[in-house]
Amino acid sequence: MLKKYKLLLLFPVLLFLFPPGLNAGELDVRLSVELRNLPTAHRELLENDFEDKVSNYLSRRWTDIDFGNEQIPVEISIFFQSATPDYRYSAQIVLVSSRPIYNQGRNTGIVRISDESWEFSLPPGKPLLYDEYSFDGLTSLLDFYAYLIIGLDFDTYEQLGGTSFFERAAGIARVAQRSGGKGWERASTGYSKLGFVEDLLSSRNQKFREAVFHYHYNGLDLLTVDQSRALESIVEAIDIFAELRSNDPRNLPVRMFFDSKHSEIADVLLDYPDRSIYDRLGSIDPSHRTVYDEYRMK
Secondary structure (H helix, E strand, C coil), X not given: CCCXXXXXXXXXXXXXXXXXXXXXXXXXXXXXXXXXXXXXXXXXXXXXXXXXXXXXXXXXXXXXXXXXXXXXXXXXXXXXXXXXXXXXXXXEEEEEEEEECCCCCCEEEEEEEEEEEEEEECCCCCCCCCCCCCCCCCHXXXXXXXXXXXXXXXXXXXXXXXXXXXXXXXXXXXXXXHCCCCCCCCCCCCCCHHHHHHHHHCHHHHHHHHHHHHHHHCCHHHCCCCHHHHHHHHXXXXXXXXXXXXXXXXXXXXHHHHHHHHHHHHXXXXXXXXXXXXXXXXXXXXXXXXXXXXXXXX
């Protein structure tokens, strides 16, 4: 069964709102935790319940929207780096989200984020409590990524559909920044939590989000319905990404899109009649040129 808001694939419908708690949470999380870098005492303490605590926390309801029996698949890996005697930890978190492609029995990756700037305090027995208006090193980061991932998912089904969730993620990031949370600062280069979500909300990246919708909804989801039209939609989306990258070669959302999708794009376009598309992709996304060259020769 498609999520109610995803029935737009078949015909326009309204969103039906339900009170929180009616259904399972929106995120289907597969969590792995690596503790080997920690001292034995801290490792043994976290082995008791950290994974269960985080999994249970992320299983809460994040929206009022009925997802039916569907959830957003999310793989999360947490790599602990260090610990202090007063139970302060540093860690890296890697998140990969995906969503099903209509009528194909497989998923497409939406985003892959590796965030190495995470510090939090977790004394023994401390519960994880939700409060997006108050900063906590552990839960604020989980809240931020929950809303970011839901927003990115919505953007693939409805044009600019993730805006309200990006706004909530941005609010959490600003509270964290004002509270002095490490890893929440704006960064002039590289990945920044606040910078990324503000880029998504910026008017200069509206075309990017519209192209993401076009790529998924009018492209991937139509491949088994009208392949020719679907491939043209994918190429049209790529043309928009090319324009955005030519205007700003450091555009973070565009770079992260290609980092997550380059292999899929190359594979899907094997059926596109103009093989020069791979030369164009190599120019747009030079860091993955080798992949495009391999597919061009197939």
